[in-house]
Amino acid sequence: MAKDGNGQVSGKLGINTRLAHSGNNPHDYFGFVNPPVVHASTVLFRDAASMAARSQKYTYGTRGTPTTDALAQAIDTLEGSAGTIVVPSGLAAVTVPLLAFVSAGDHLLIVDSVYHPTRNFADTMLKRLGVEVEYYAPDAGAVIAALIRPNTKVVFTESPASNTFEVQDIPAIAKAAHAAGAIVMMDNTWATPLYFRPLDHGVDISIHAATKYPAGHSDVLLGTVSANESHWKQLYESFCTLGCCAGPDDVYQVLRGLRTMGVRLEHHQRSALTIASWLEGQNGVARVLHPALPSHPDHGLWKRDFSGSSGIFSIVLAGGGQKQQHAFLDALRIFGLGYSWGGYESLAVPVWLGDRVVAKGPYDGPLIRLQIGLEDVEDLKTDILRGLTAAAAA
Numbered sequence: 441m442a443k444d445g446n447g448q449v450s451g452k453l454g455i456n457t458r459l460a461h462s463g464n465n466p467h468d469y470f471g472f473v474n475p476p477v478v479h480a481s482t483v484l485f486r487d488a489a490s491m492a493a494r495s496q497k498y499t500y501g502t503r504g505t506p507t508t509d510a511l512a513q514a515i516d517t518l519e520g521s522a523g524t525i526v527v528p529s530g531l532a533a534v535t536v537p538l539l540a541f542v543s544a545g546d547h548l549l550i551v552d553s554v555y556h557p558t559r560n561f562a563d564t565m566l567k568r569l570g571v572e573v574e575y576y577a578p579d580a581g582a583v584i585a586a587l588i589r590p591n592t593k594v595v596f597t598e599s600p601a602s603n604t605f606e607v608q609d610i611p612a613i614a615k616a617a618h619a620a621g622a623i624v625m626m627d628n629t630w631a632t633p634l635y636f637r638p639l640d641h642g643v644d645i646s647i648h649a650a651t652k653y654p655a656g657h658s659d660v661l662l663g664t665v666s667a668n669e670s671h672w673k674q675l676y677e678s679f680c681t682l683g684c685c686a687g688p689d690d691v692y693q694v695l696r697g698l699r700t701m702g703v704r705l706e707h708h709q710r711s712a713l714t715i716a717s718w719l720e721g722q723n724g725v726a727r728v729l730h731p732a733l734p735s736h737p738d739h740g741l742w743k744r745d746f747s748g749s750s751g752i753f754s755i756v757l758a759g760g761g762q763k764q765q766h767a768f769l770d771a772l773r774i775f776g777l778g779y780s781w782g783g784y785e786s787l788a789v790p791v792w793l794g795d796r797v798v799a800k801g802p803y804d805g806p807l808i809r810l811q812i813g814l815e816d817v818e819d820l821k822t823d824i825l826r827g828l829t830a831a832a833a834a
């Protein structure tokens with residue numbers, strides 16, 4: 441295994457090797473395996489000249505520390521990016537790059553199946569700042585060219601879709617956007633860079649709620665935003681302008697989580713697929729929305745572009761409404777009812793599609809999103825059967 445001048449692993453290495461060895465260089469800190477957790481606002485300069493020239497690596501806590509650099513460099517290795525900023529939440533990882541690149545009078549295209557708080561930010565703050573916001577169907581692919589206007593600045597994608605898991609044709613979208621001079625951003629939280637590398641498929645800015653799989657334990661909020669060479673400078677400068685830096689303990693926890701993310705994801709993937717295929721044969725389930733299942737309408741696209749699947753998908757109950765949906769959720773004993781995902785524990789949430797403009801379904805019944813944790817599959821199946829029995833009786 442070779443390390444470059446920055447202590448980063450290089451060469452053709454497996455993903456778990458890269459997860460174990462990317463980021464900090466232990467020999468920068470007396471050989472300690474993990475980087476220090478640097479709590480910093482002030483950084484001292486040796487003299488007035490170096491202060492005036494800002495000619496040292498670190499100048500102030502908001503602009504980066506050895507701890508944030510360790511995580512950012514590890515993410516760069518995984519993403520193939522020129523630079524990564526680390527921000528205090530996954531939502532900040534959405535809002536900071538949008539603020540960095542859109543201006544009053546710009547047109548912003550967002551996939552209609554986007555994470556709801558992304559839509560809320562666009563519909564409230566960005567509209568107030570004079571940005572025109574439009575939503576496109578997740579199956580748009582190359583047809584998105586018809587929606588691109590001379591003032592389209594950014595196409596914001598998220599694939600698979602939040603809650604309904606449609607897969608987008610990212611290379612086709614990127615080609616159309618770039619032909620018109622627009623930037624492509626992608627929320628890649630579901631796949632992580634282990635199963636999809638957005639920049640390899642034409643995306644300019646890759647976004648992660650590191651709160652999910654990188655952190656992995658439902659106890660940290662963090663986001664990362666990675667840019668290709670041509671967009672890195674503007675992203676980093678905007679990040680410094682906004683002062684949107686993350687706390688060192690949270691950054692450290694995510695770097696710690698990253699080391700085991702490959703192993704955890706394999707388990708999430710296997711369990712989720714086992715449960716998803718089993719659910720396809722269960723009474724009371726109309727459809728399972730998981731792109732790695734051959735029955736999923738976008739399975740071909742997923743297979744073409746992704747190298748794996750994670751632990752979250754949705755089911756459509758066979759008929760009924762909110763009463764049946766709530767009966768299912770209330771019968772669960774192992775699955776917790778709570779937002780977020782990517783942690784070790786299983787979670788279930790009711791899916792609400794009331795914000796959608798084009799990607800509304802129709803679906804045969806109410807939707808429930810399941811995050812499959814690291815528990816034993818047989819126990820999770822038993823719990824889901826409790827939910828299905830309760831929904832049928834409601």
Ligand SMILES: Cc1ncc(COP(=O)(O)O)c(C=O)c1O
Pocket residue numbers: 529530531532555598602627629630648649650651661662663780781
């Ligand atoms: C796809 C997606 N992006 C971003 C976020 C925001 O992450 P955070 O909870 O860290 O703000 C979430 C959270 O659920 C999400 O599901």
